[in-house]
Each structure stands twice: as C-alpha cells, then as structure tokens.
Amino acid sequence: EVQLVESGGGLVQPGGSLRLSCVASGITFSKTMMSWVRQSPGRGLEWVSGISDSGGSTYYADSVKGRFTISRDNSKNTLDLQMNSLRAEDTAIYYCAGGGFNSGPDYWGQGTRVTVSS
Amino acid sequence: DVVMTQSPLSLPVTLGQPASISCRSSQSLVHSNGNTYLNWFQQRPGQSPRRLIYRVSNRDSGVPDRFSGSGSGTDFTLQISRVEAEDVGVYYCMQGTHWPFTFGPGTKVDIK
Numbered sequence: 001e002v003q004l005v006e007s008g009g010g011l012v013q014p015g016g017s018l019r020l021s022c023v024a025s026g027i028t029f030s031k032t033m034m035s036w037v038r039q040s041p042g043r044g045l046e047w048v049s050g051i052s053d054s055g056g057s058t059y060y061a062d063s064v065k066g067r068f069t070i071s072r073d074n075s076k077n078t079l080d081l082q083m084n085s086l087r088a089e090d091t092a093i094y095y096c097a098g099g100g101f102n103s104g105p106d107y108w109g110q111g112t113r114v115t116v117s118s
Numbered sequence: 119d120v121v122m123t124q125s126p127l128s129l130p131v132t133l134g135q136p137a138s139i140s141c142r143s144s145q146s147l148v149h150s151n152g153n154t155y156l157n158w159f160q161q162r163p164g165q166s167p168r169r170l171i172y173r174v175s176n177r178d179s180g181v182p183d184r185f186s187g188s189g190s191g192t193d194f195t196l197q198i199s200r201v202e203a204e205d206v207g208v209y210y211c212m213q214g215t216h217w218p219f220t221f222g223p224g225t226k227v228d229i230k
Contacts, residue, residue, distance in 0.1 A: 037167075044210075044221060044223055044224060045159075045167065045210055045212075045221040045224075046221070047218055047219045047220070047221075059217055059218075061218045062119075062218065095166060095167075100169070100172065101214065102149070102153070102155040102214035102215065102219075103155060103157055103169075103172035103173055103214055104155075104157035104159065104169050104172060104212050104214055104219075105167075105169065106169060106178075108166040108167055108168065109166065110166055111166060
C-alpha cells in the first residue's frame with residue numbers, strides 16, 4: 001500500500017518560514033516524480049512545485065518562485081518543501097503528491113495545514 | 119497560465135441517472151509529444167483528491183467503468199453513466215501540458 005505522510009504544517013506569521021516534509025512508503029521513491037499541491041478556499045487546487053526522480057529538475061509556480069524550495073532525499077524516501085517569506089495567500093492545505101507528473105499525481109498524502117496569520 | 123473552466127459548478131443528480139461535466143481550457147492541451155494531458159480528479163468529502171482519468175480517457179485502476187472521459191483540443195467531458203451515492207464529491211479537471219499545471223474550479227456533485 002502506498003503511503004505519503006506529510007508533517008510540518010502549522011501557524012506562522014507573515015514573513016516567517018516553515019519546512020514541510022513528506023515520507024513515502026510502498027513506492028520506488030527514487031524512480032517517482034514528486035510534487036507539492038496546495039488547496040485553499042480562495043485559490044482552489046494549485047500545483048506549487050515538482051521535482052524529478054533524481055532531483056535534478058525542479059519546477060515552481062510563479063506565485064512561490066524565489067520563496068519556496070523543493071528537495072528530496074532518495075536514501076530516506078523523503079520530500080521537503082522549504083517555505084520562506086510566507087504570505088497570507090500561502091494559507092492552505094499542502095498535499096504531498098507522487099507519480100504521473102504530466103498525467104497528474106497517482107498518489108496523494110492526507111495533507112498538512114499551513115496558516116499564515118499574525 | 120492556462121485557465122481551466124468547468125460547467126456546471128454544481129450538479130445535483132438523481133441516483134441511477136447519468137451526469138456530465140464539461141471542462142474547457144484556454145489553450146490547446148496537445149503536447150509537443152502528441153499526448154493530450156487532460157486529467158480528472160475526484161475529491162470526496164473530507165478526503166484528498168484521487169485521480170480517476172488520465173490523458174483524456176484512460177481510467178485509473180479500481181475506477182468503476184461508469185466513469186468515462188472524452189474530448190480533444192480544448193473541450194473535454196467527464197461522464198458518469200449511472201450515479202451512485204459514493205460518487206458524491208467535487209470533480210476537478212487538470213491540465214498537465216503547459217507548466218504551471220492548472221486545475222479547474224471544481225464541480226460539486228450531490229444527490230437530489
């Protein structure tokens with residue numbers, strides 16, 4: 001059974017930082033494209049960032065470029081998202097998602113909630 | 119960015135009756151490699167999204183055959199041949215041809 005388990009969400013002030021993590025099991029992680037997708041009432045579903053199986057290629061939405069950094073550790077089956085200079089509009093549930101890049105994720109985690117507020 | 123629109127945004131249906139959701143993109147979704155990356159997701163209440171259909175018409179493993187996808191270019195459709203109670207939720211189309219990949223606003227399906 002495939003499991004993607006996120007952690008690291010919480011309440012942070014505008015301008016602050018947060019690091020999200022995702023641990024994967026049940027998949028050959030080192031051969032799986034991984035992404036972060038967020039969901040908020042105001043912006044709906046939004047693909048935030050993606051990273052190739054080797055980590056050699058990364059992709060970012062314009063709304064987070066320069067502020068967020070995606071990374072992975074294939075030896076530990078982990079995916080991270082470092083989020084800096086957070087804004088109120090970054091408030092959302094962040095999903096770790098795996099596989100099927102152009103065809104959309106095959107697998108989704110349960111999500112971790114990020115709230116940016118003073 | 120490619121804008122995805124869906125209609126209707128709300129779809130009350132009768133159990134056992136068919137349902138149809140339309141999705142349109144602001145640009146053609148034909149990739150340079152010849153594939154069309156239009157995908158459909160279902161999100162049941164309180165759950166994470168789940169992919170139902172990829173590349174227009176390919177059903178994912180475990181997805182009932184009452185779900186089908188069709189379309190080309192910029193116009194696509196998700197059809198449910200006979201709605202069941204477990205189909206209640208929000209359905210999203212998503213394009214994976216042009217980065218950043220984008221989702222439609224969602225169509226909420228519920229039972230009349």
